[in-house]
Amino acid sequence: MALRVGVVGGGQLARMMVPAAVELGLDIRVLAEGPGMSAAIAATAEGDHRDVDVVRAFARDVDVLTFDHEHVPQDVLRTLVEHGVVVRPGPAPLGVAQDKIVMRQRLTELGLPVPDWAAVHDQTELRAFLDAHGGRAVVKTPRGGYDGKGVRVVTDASDADDWFTAAAETGAGQALLAEELVPxxxxxxxxxxxxxxxxxxxxxxxxxxxxxxxxxxxxxxxxxxxxxxxxxxxxxxxxxxxxxxxxxxxxxxxxxxxxxxxxxxxxxxxxxxxxxxxxxxxxxxxxxxxxxxxxxxxxxxxxxxxxxxxxxxxxxxxxxxxxxxxxxxxxxxxxxxxxxxxxxxxxxxxxxxxxxxxxxxxxxxxxxxxxxxxxxxx
Amino acid sequence: MALRVGVVGGGQLARMMVPAAVELGLDIRVLAEGPGMSAAIAATAEGDHRDVDVVRAFARDVDVLTFDHEHVPQDVLRTLVEHGVVVRPGPAPLGVAQDKIVMRQRLTELGLPVPDWAAVHDQTELRAFLDAHGGRAVVKTPRGGYDGKGVRVVTDASDADDWFTAAAETGAGQALLAEELVPxxxxxxxxxxxxxxxxxxxxxxxxxxxxxxxxxxxxxxxxxxxxxxxxxxxxxxxxxxxxxxxxxxxxxxxxxxxxxxxxxxxxxxxxxxxxxxxxxxxxxxxxxxxxxxxxxxxxxxxxxxxxxxxxxxxxxxxxxxxxxxxxxxxxxxxxxxxxxxxxxxxxxxxxxxxxxxxxxxxxxxxxxxxxxxxxxxx
The missing domain is CATH 3.30.470.20 (ATP-grasp fold, B domain)
Incomplete structure (x- = not known):
């Protein structure tokens, strides 16, 4: 029987896995967000990747579960692993890719070269960062950004107020990531x-x-x-x-x-x-x-x-x-x-x-x- | 909307068209012989390629119809064309590929280099061909052979009796193709x-x-x-x-x-x-x-x-x-x-x-x- 790979997400990355899987003789299956997705040709299920039951049902018959994106929540990933699903990359590395502040922390701990950065919780902290970096910084929302979304160059501590407000409203008290504008x-x-x-x-x-x-x-x-x-x-x-x-x-x-x-x-x-x-x-x-x-x-x-x-x-x-x-x-x-x-x-x-x-x-x-x-x- | 290609037959040739179609952004659909065929990932229909209604229904929504094999009968091909289906290659060239005697006739008419050959209808004609070619010949059934099936080296005019009998039983009075054994x-x-x-x-x-x-x-x-x-x-x-x-x-x-x-x-x-x-x-x-x-x-x-x-x-x-x-x-x-x-x-x-x-x-x-x-x- 062919080796079976399940891919969560039906975007173009899942789509481009299909030719490789077909050539190599693998059985590829995609959990798509809905009909008509890029990877529709391999979609064997449709549903919400944040719903643990949906993902577990999809993962039941595959040898390994992998991803078109990094948006599957940690609690879903960890439940899958607890139930014996082989998840690659695993929840721990994905957790680093899912949150830009966690990513910066880990890379800094490893001594790898990164831009100057800080987790800023409010205008005051952002102002301090700006003052220390020539009055300019890049501010990023730690989660969910892609293709330039969730990234903003700021020159004033009030420039990220909407994101601070949004973060406060979620009740998570989540910080924003401030980074030096790298030359x-x-x-x-x-x-x-x-x-x-x-x-x-x-x-x-x-x-x-x-x-x-x-x-x-x-x-x-x-x-x-x-x-x-x-x-x-x-x-x-x-x-x-x-x-x-x-x-x-x-x-x-x-x-x-x-x-x-x-x-x-x-x-x-x-x-x-x-x-x-x-x-x-x-x-x-x-x-x-x-x-x-x-x-x-x-x-x-x-x-x-x-x-x-x-x-x-x-x-x-x-x-x-x-x-x-x-x-x-x-x-x-x-x-x-x-x-x-x-x-x-x-x-x-x-x-x-x-x-x-x-x-x-x-x-x-x-x-x-x-x-x-x-x-x-x- | 993506260009739509329909492929009759679900074998490995149809399967290997799938990666190319996916990369090029084409909509590929396969009429498979049944479940579990090589090209199953793209199978949108299952059925008999000799049944004109099956093939017509499959071809309804495609921009062009093509093939994994050469076994679709001429009457089916011609009915499709009459009903406006774009069939490529068309019935005429496929007719040449479908029958080895027709193929030899056409190539000979074109003056292209082919082995000596003859359409032989019985032992007498085969014996004459053997006598003219040093007592050895290759005999082929004109239709349906592949991968060495339907091909036989003969040294005696009786060596193809079973095929002559089978041809007589179909009532088609079909000849066999005799060819020189090319050195x-x-x-x-x-x-x-x-x-x-x-x-x-x-x-x-x-x-x-x-x-x-x-x-x-x-x-x-x-x-x-x-x-x-x-x-x-x-x-x-x-x-x-x-x-x-x-x-x-x-x-x-x-x-x-x-x-x-x-x-x-x-x-x-x-x-x-x-x-x-x-x-x-x-x-x-x-x-x-x-x-x-x-x-x-x-x-x-x-x-x-x-x-x-x-x-x-x-x-x-x-x-x-x-x-x-x-x-x-x-x-x-x-x-x-x-x-x-x-x-x-x-x-x-x-x-x-x-x-x-x-x-x-x-x-x-x-x-x-x-x-x-x-x-x-x-």
């Missing part, structure tokens, strides 16, 4: 995969280009990163994976600073947008690797097909909603590009797909990947 | 894809190794094939695709003779075992290309990731039926190999999966692909 020259990301028996593999360090807080492009490997920078990034990601007991794919988003340090920005314990290039650019995609890792199967080789791979997100898509009408032009203009769409309706700013091109010369590959993706812009 | 040094295969608007692309010519009439290994590109041989094979396949109006993937199986000619052996108008290497070895896999071609979308680049790709079939699998138990050993020994399984229960001689390795040196790549696949042998 970075660029953003990088390091993905690794780790399986329970301890094996870890890394893909090359990549450069990521963000627009409006959303990943727009990824260049693999990051230009001018060979040597110390790549070694340091890999060492950081490997250390986090080991110390936090991460299983599956771990993506570490990094800042490269003006003074050539690298600082950890965010963590994701699942396949990540910065690793989509691996589908077409690496011997083992992050989606196949995640499945191998959570099943505790030996990990695949992470070599690359070509010197450069560039991934460009299709954000929004055409205003008329008709992605299909754009295929002929794009495919004809760039027959070497790999086109990926997520079965999502176009909507401004929404990640509806991505395009990857591999090749020899970074400028040429960037150009072609952008031009191919632009066929799907409004 | 070949090796077998080759040339795959191309053609779309209705006329565009054709070709992958490199490959060498195929058959065991007991079943494809065992494929080496891409075929060693010592650059230049004249590759050009001739591509020209033959392109000519067949054009002249027969094939849409989708066309695989042409070829003999390379002792005297350095190439002769057409068989045709398949769908993705084919000899093209499985393209999943991991080419920019565009035969499965993605088939979908693009039947949708009349511009075709993808057919460049290769590495100088050599070798595919080895997993035939039979372990006697205890437990393929999953073999994963850890295989994946650990060959992390660079790509493993593909079809969701089929192991059974002697059955194609249950394949392994592909790409690399620089043909001997090294052949060794690693064979050794990786051997982990799944009994």
């Amino acid at each position: 970075f020259t660029r953003e990088l990301a390091q993905s690794v995969a780790r399986r329970p028996s301890g094996e870890i593999v890394a893909w090359p360090l990549v450069e990521t280009v963000q627009r409006d807080g959303v990943c727009a492009e990824v260049i693999a490997p990051a230009p001018r990163s060979a040597g110390r920078l790549a070694d340091e990034a890999e060492a950081i990601a490997v250390r986090i994976a080991r110390e936090l007991d991460v299983t599956g794919v771990l993506a570490v988003e990094l800042f490269q600073t003006d003074d050539e340090r690298i600082l950890v920005n965010e963590l994701a314990m699942r396949p990540h947008n910065t690793g989509h290039w691996t589908i077409d650019g690496s011997t083992t995609s992050q989606f196949e690797q995640h499945l191998r890792a959570v099943l505790d199967l030996p990990l695949g080789a992470t070599g690359t097909h070509a010197p450069v791979a560039v991934m460009v997100n299709v954000l929004g898509g055409p205003a008329d909603g008709d992605l299909g009408a754009r295929y002929p032009g794009a495919l004809e203009a760039f027959p070497e590009a790999k086109y990926h769409f997520y079965g999502k309706a176009p909507r401004p700013g929404r990640k509806v797909g991505h395009v990857t091109v591999v090749g020899e010369d970074v400028d040429d590959v960037v150009f072609r990947a952008r031009a191919a993706a632009a066929h799907f812009d409004d | 070949f040094t090796r077998e080759l295969a040339q795959s191309v894809a053609r779309r209705p608007s006329g565009e054709i692309v070709a992958w490199p010519l490959v060498e195929t190794v058959q065991r007991d009439g079943v494809c065992a290994e494929v080496i891409a590109p075929a060693p010592r094939s650059a230049g004249r041989l590759a050009d001739e094979a591509e020209a033959i396949a392109v000519r067949i695709a054009r002249e027969l109006d094939v849409t989708g993937v066309l695989a042409v199986e070829l003999f390379q003779t002792d005297d350095e000619r190439i002769l057409v052996n068989e045709l398949a108008m769908r993705p084919h075992n000899t093209g499985h290497w393209t999943i991991d070895g080419s920019t565009t896999s035969q499965f993605e290309q088939h979908l693009r071609a039947v949708l009349d979308l511009p075709l993808g680049a057919t460049g290769t990731h590495a100088p050599v790709a070798v595919m080895v079939n997993v035939l039979g699998g372990p006697a205890d039926g437990d393929l999953g138990a073999r994963y850890p050993g295989a994946l650990e020994a060959f992390p660079e190999a790509k493993y593909h399984f079809y969701g089929k229960a192991p059974r002697p001689g059955r194609k249950v999966g394949h392994v592909t390795v790409v690399g620089e040196d043909v001997d090294d790549v052949v060794f690693r692909a064979r050794a990786a696949a051997a982990h799944f042998d009994d």
